[in-house]
Amino acid sequence: xxxxxxxxxxxxxxxxxxxxxxxxxxxxxxxxxxxxxxxxxxxxxxxxxxxxxxxxxxxxxxxxxxxxxxxxxxxxxxxxxxxxxxxxxxxxxxxxxxxxxxxxxxxxxxxxxxxxxxxx
Numbered sequence: 567x568x569x570x571x572x573x574x575x576x577x578x579x580x581x582x583x584x585x586x587x588x589x590x591x592x593x594x595x596x597x598x599x600x601x602x603x604x605x606x607x608x609x610x611x612x613x614x615x616x617x618x619x620x621x622x623x624x625x626x627x628x629x630x631x632x633x634x635x636x637x638x639x640x641x642x643x644x645x646x647x648x649x650x651x652x653x654x655x656x657x658x659x660x661x662x663x664x665x666x667x668x669x670x671x672x673x674x675x676x677x678x679x680x681x682x683x684x685x686x
Contacts, residue, residue: 587616
């Protein structure tokens with residue numbers, strides 16, 4: 567299973583994703599901000615990133631997406647956001663997948679598995 571980094575400023579969602587994705591056998595690291603994500607990304611070297619676009623700090627998810635791509639373009643990144651309008655932003659096209667958050671995590675789980683299997 568994969569080593570995942572989940573970046574979301576909502577603590578309850580980080581805990582939910584950690585529980586649900588961890589139950590699938592993945593090793594989960596979480597970050598609440600873009601700066602924390604940067605540190606985890608460089609230190610942990612995840613196999614896949616789940617990234618929210620609306621982060622509360624001064625640096626948002628699109629900026630984080632750009633530097634992650636610059637740091638290591640081989641790592642798949644899944645944008646996971648409540649805002650479908652960002653899909654039209656060219657910067658979001660750097661991601662491997664774009665998912666609108668919902669109470670059902672099946673699309674997110676299936677996308678993660680597909681991207682991890684594609685990179686093996």
